[in-house]
Amino acid sequence: xxxxxxxxxxxxxxxxxxxxxxxxxxxxxxxxxxxxxxxxxxxxxxxxxxxxxxxxxxxxxxxxxxxxxxxxxxxxxxxxxxxxxxxxxxxxxxxxxxxxxxxxxxxxxxxxxxxxxxxxxxxxxxxxxxxxxxxxxxxxxxxxxxxxxxxxxxxxxxxxxxxxxxxxxxxxxxxxxxxxxxxxxxxxxxxxxxxxxxxxxxxxxxxxxxxxxxxxxxxxxxxxxxxxxxxxxxxxxxxxxxxxxxxxxxxxxxxxxxxx
Amino acid sequence: xxxxxxxxxxxxxxxxxxxxxxxxxxxxxxxxxxxxxxxxxxxxxxxxxxxxxxxxxxxxxxxxxxxxxxxxxxxxxxxxxxxxxxxxxxxxxxxxxxxxxxxxxxxxxxxxxxxxxxxxxxxxxxxxxxxxxxxxxxxxxxxxxxxxxxxxxxxxxxxxxxxxxxxxxxxxxxxxxxxxxxxxxxxxxxxxxxxxxxxxxxxxxxxxxxxxxxxxxxxxxxxxxxxxxxxxxxxxxxxxxxxxxxxxxxxxxxxxxxxxxxxxxxxxxxxxxxxxxxxxxxxxxxxxxxxxxxxxxxxxxxxxxxxxxxxxxxxxxxxxxxxxxxxxxxxxxxxxxxxxxxxxxxxxxxxxxxxxxxxxxxxxxxxxxxxxxxxxxxxxxxxxxxxxxxxxxxxxxxxxxxxxxxxxxxxxxxxxxxxxxxxxxxxxxxxxxxx
Numbered sequence: 203x204x205x206x207x208x209x210x211x212x213x214x215x216x217x218x219x220x221x222x223x224x225x226x227x228x229x230x231x232x233x234x235x236x237x238x239x240x241x242x243x244x245x246x247x248x249x250x251x252x253x254x255x256x257x258x259x260x261x262x263x264x265x266x267x268x269x270x271x272x273x274x275x276x277x278x279x280x281x282x283x284x285x286x287x288x289x290x291x292x293x294x295x296x297x298x299x300x301x302x303x304x305x306x307x308x309x310x311x312x313x314x315x316x317x318x319x320x321x322x323x324x325x326x327x328x329x330x331x332x333x334x335x336x337x338x339x340x341x342x343x344x345x346x347x348x349x350x351x352x353x354x355x356x357x358x359x360x361x362x363x364x365x366x367x368x369x370x371x372x373x374x375x376x377x378x379x380x381x382x383x384x385x386x387x388x389x390x391x392x393x394x395x396x397x398x399x400x401x402x403x404x405x406x407x408x409x410x411x412x413x414x415x416x417x418x419x420x421x422x423x424x425x426x427x428x429x430x431x432x433x434x435x436x437x438x439x440x441x442x443x444x445x446x447x448x449x450x451x452x453x454x455x456x457x458x459x460x461x462x
Numbered sequence: 463x464x465x466x467x468x469x470x471x472x473x474x475x476x477x478x479x480x481x482x483x484x485x486x487x488x489x490x491x492x493x494x495x496x497x498x499x500x501x502x503x504x505x506x507x508x509x510x511x512x513x514x515x516x517x518x519x520x521x522x523x524x525x526x527x528x529x530x531x532x533x534x535x536x537x538x539x540x541x542x543x544x545x546x547x548x549x550x551x552x553x554x555x556x557x558x559x560x561x562x563x564x565x566x567x568x569x570x571x572x573x574x575x576x577x578x579x580x581x582x583x584x585x586x587x588x589x590x591x592x593x594x595x596x597x598x599x600x601x602x603x604x605x606x607x608x609x610x611x612x613x614x615x616x617x618x619x620x621x622x623x624x625x626x627x628x629x630x631x632x633x634x635x636x637x638x639x640x641x642x643x644x645x646x647x648x649x650x651x652x653x654x655x656x657x658x659x660x661x662x663x664x665x666x667x668x669x670x671x672x673x674x675x676x677x678x679x680x681x682x683x684x685x686x687x688x689x690x691x692x693x694x695x696x697x698x699x700x701x702x703x704x705x706x707x708x709x710x711x712x713x714x715x716x717x718x719x720x721x722x723x724x725x726x727x728x729x730x731x732x733x734x735x736x737x738x739x740x741x742x743x744x745x746x747x748x749x750x751x752x753x754x755x756x757x758x759x760x761x762x763x764x765x766x767x768x769x770x771x772x773x774x775x776x777x778x779x780x781x782x783x784x785x786x787x788x789x790x791x792x793x794x795x796x797x798x799x800x801x802x803x804x805x806x807x808x809x810x811x812x813x814x815x816x817x818x819x820x821x822x823x824x825x826x827x828x829x830x831x832x833x834x835x836x837x838x839x840x841x842x843x844x845x846x847x848x849x850x851x852x853x854x855x856x857x858x859x860x861x862x863x864x865x866x867x868x869x870x871x872x873x874x875x876x877x878x879x880x881x882x883x884x885x886x887x888x889x890x891x892x893x894x895x896x897x
């Protein structure tokens with residue numbers, strides 16, 4: 203019998219929710235653990251097996267000089283590196299700092315800012331090292347996570363759709379809430395994967411899975427304005443959990459009629 | 463890891479395992495005297511309170527839930543109640559009951575995660591629950607099945623278990639039909655048996671003989687075990703509204719940690735929030751069968767041994783399952799899924815009971831509803847100094863043991879609090895310095 207492949211889970215700046223998704227696989231966790239060695243997963247185990255690792259799952263964004271070095275070490279020890287979640291893939295909600303002066307932010311939270319070491323920006327893992335696959339979502343979908351782990355351990359391409367949330371609404375049988383009820387919705391420009399939860403709960407998509415493959419943000423911005431969304435509201439809509447994704451970061455910067 | 467240098471020993475844990483987030487522990491021992499304890503939090507700061515400025519008041523529940531993937535409902539509930547306080551709105555009836563049900567889901571899921579997957583391996587001598595499952599499959603499978611029930615509640619009512627999407631200022635985006643909730647009933651009845659077995663089982667574990675005279679701080683509500691509402695009380699005479707929190711507590715910035723230490727004014731004393739505090743201050747609000755189950759598992763009406771917090775968590779899981787059943791059985795859908803909330807220039811305050819303890823939010827908003835100031839005090843910030851105090855008192859009782867055993871017990875003492883480092887860094891690495 204050959205040795206089981208080793209899985210490592212790494213945390214950068216994040217809320218722990220995406221790695222929790224693995225522990226939330228209540229029905230599958232013990233079966234997964236039979237196929238792989240959970241070699242480095244501090245949230246779940248104090249045992250650490252040295253690398254190299256067949257597959258590294260990376261959660262969180264790079265926000266400190268130390269983490270900028272650490273991600274290089276993670277890459278060197280990993281055959282495949284997969285980022286999990288909006289922080290690791292687009293910088294996360296904490297990338298809102300990229301639009302402001304971080305020293306001002308520090309002074310608001312901490313009485314003695316000199317104790318804190320931080321970078322001016324929150325950047326995705328791909329800004330620092332080669333990433334083999336990016337799994338989207340704030341948080342990720344655990345079934346997609348299992349699919350990605352399966353795919354990499356079996357050396358095949360993950361079956362993860364890059365369609366928009368609109369496709370999932372159709373699959374789910376949810377009537378379009380923007381068309382029928384005039385509720386502002388980011389579904390048309392947002393990547394599927396969540397299962398189109400928000401529209402099914404009478405709420406507009408707020409883009410937590412980030413931009414879909416070819417998002418027409420100009421057309422959506424125009425539609426949203428027609429629904430009464432103000433320029434400031436539009437900018438806030440696109441500047442949330444995937445604010446630093448290039449397709450989202452500029453939307454709402456320019457007034458109506460000047461495109462993006 | 464331990465090092466010895468000229469009679470001083472240092473025990474360091476560079477990356478604490480089975481806690482949420484990144485932290486470390488440093489113990490310095492000279493001869494047999496513990497000289498220094500530092501619980502360090504190196505989780506990188508994310509500046510939530512700053513990022514909230516200029517955002518719409520309705521965005522706070524979703525944005526602050528991203529502070530913690532383990533207890534997002536707690537952040538949503540504190541933010542929502544603080545915003546409703548600012549706008550002078552009170553949400554009652556079925557909507558209030560649904561919020562309680564959502565919180566039951568998070569208590570069940572978060573507590574069960576800690577009991578079985580993070581804390582139990584310490585008691586049974588394993589590195590992880592997955593390793594524990596090889597020898598004790600029935601125990602781990604019971605834990606996973608129970609945890610899943612909490613997630614089932616959050617999935618149904620919140621849309622998903624991590625960062626649920628349905629709660630809003632004023633109520634919910636969509637209120638469930640009675641039949642949807644009834645589907646959970648059979649699952650919860652099975653879960654009640656699993657939860658009762660869990661209380662019994664935690665009572666059979668071996669606990670170090672260690673007690674502290676704690677200052678417990680928790681919400682207290684006259685009619686129910688506290689979740690979303692109540693006065694902030696202590697066993698030492700405190701009794702205040704959430705709006706008076708800043709008058710009685712303050713956050714201090716300490717050099718070695720990215721988390722703020724919260725202490726009680728005026729002397730800067732440490733205090734204890736979480737399941738043990740809630741239980742001690744609200745024992746009388748538990749239904750009699752649950753009181754009996756707690757006493758049968760070996761804890762009194764007040765539990766002062768932090769290692770027995772695992773029993774108290776199990777008692778709270780049993781309560782949450784019971785309470786969820788009560789809410790479902792009495793549920794009549796509200797006429798509207800939410801009430802309209804009109805912003806006004808004001809400051810709002812709220813404290814709710816996150817699984818790990820009191821979670822305080824304060825927001826100032828302008829008349830357009832934009833946030834001008836935010837302050838968030840998570841449970842682990844409040845417990846961090848208490849954890850250090852526990853270590854300062856507990857580690858000397860095991861000084862005769864080898865360093866690796868001291869380290870193991872010290873880690874367990876930290877995990878007693880189910881510390882959430884992601885939360886506290888708005889938290890940890892162990893170093894024992896022996897010279």
